[in-house]
Amino acid sequence: MSVLSLRRGAVGVGAAAVLAATGTWVMWPAQIDGRLWGEVRPVIEARIAAESLGGGHGEGVAAPRARWFCEAKALELEEHGGEVRAGVNALCVAYAVRGDTLVECAAGQYPQVVRLERDGAAAGGYRVVAREEPPDGEGYGRWTESHFGVLTRASLRNPMSSRTLEATARVHFGLPADADVGEC
Numbered sequence: 382m383s384v385l386s387l388r389r390g391a392v393g394v395g396a397a398a399v400l401a402a403t404g405t406w407v408m409w410p411a412q413i414d415g416r417l418w419g420e421v422r423p424v425i426e427a428r429i430a431a432e433s434l435g436g437g438h439g440e441g442v443a444a445p446r447a448r449w450f451c452e453a454k455a456l457e458l459e460e461h462g463g464e465v466r467a468g469v470n471a472l473c474v475a476y477a478v479r480g481d482t483l484v485e486c487a488a489g490q491y492p493q494v495v496r497l498e499r500d501g502a503a504a505g506g507y508r509v510v511a512r513e514e515p516p517d518g519e520g521y522g523r524w525t526e527s528h529f530g531v532l533t534r535a536s537l538r539n540p541m542s543s544r545t546l547e548a549t550a551r552v553h554f555g556l557p558a559d560a561d562v563g564e565c
Contacts, residue, residue: 424505447477447486450546463499472541476550486565
């Protein structure tokens with residue numbers, strides 16, 4: 382075996398190792414910074430709930446006094462120079478009350494990318510500058526592929542629990558903690 386063949390082999394092995402390490406880094410979700418998530422989560426959830434009121438995910442709400450409750454789960458979170466990119470999975474449920482029963486009128490779980498920037502004058506110290514979500518139907522897969530890594534996309538298939546939202550809705554509507562949950 383010639384020296385040239387050994388060099389090519391070493392370069393090939395080195396390149397493969399770099400590509401494998403880079404691919405793993407790109408596809409593996411980063412650790413979520415708990416402090417940062419604690420700061421931006423309320424801002425994100427308030428924005429998602431507010432935008433659910435006027436259409437889109439709220440269009441199917443049958444009860445006129447229904448209220449949206451939303452919870453976001455951090456999938457990816459990055460901060461660079463005062464700007465934050467949060468890849469989240471959001472669960473929003475519209476609840477109302479019938480008698481002494483909490484009723485679920487509409488619900489949706491969908492991934493989103495929310496961009497925020499620090500703003501001392503804004504509630505929570507951040508303001509949302511952009512929010513993207515996938516289109517319904519055909520473009521959904523392409524959108525999630527272009528916005529999330531492979532392992533993060535796999536986690537989007539896991540249903541989120543609505544227990545926290547139910548508890549929050551019971552308190553909001555003045556219902557007992559053990560009030561039944563029915564359909565609208």
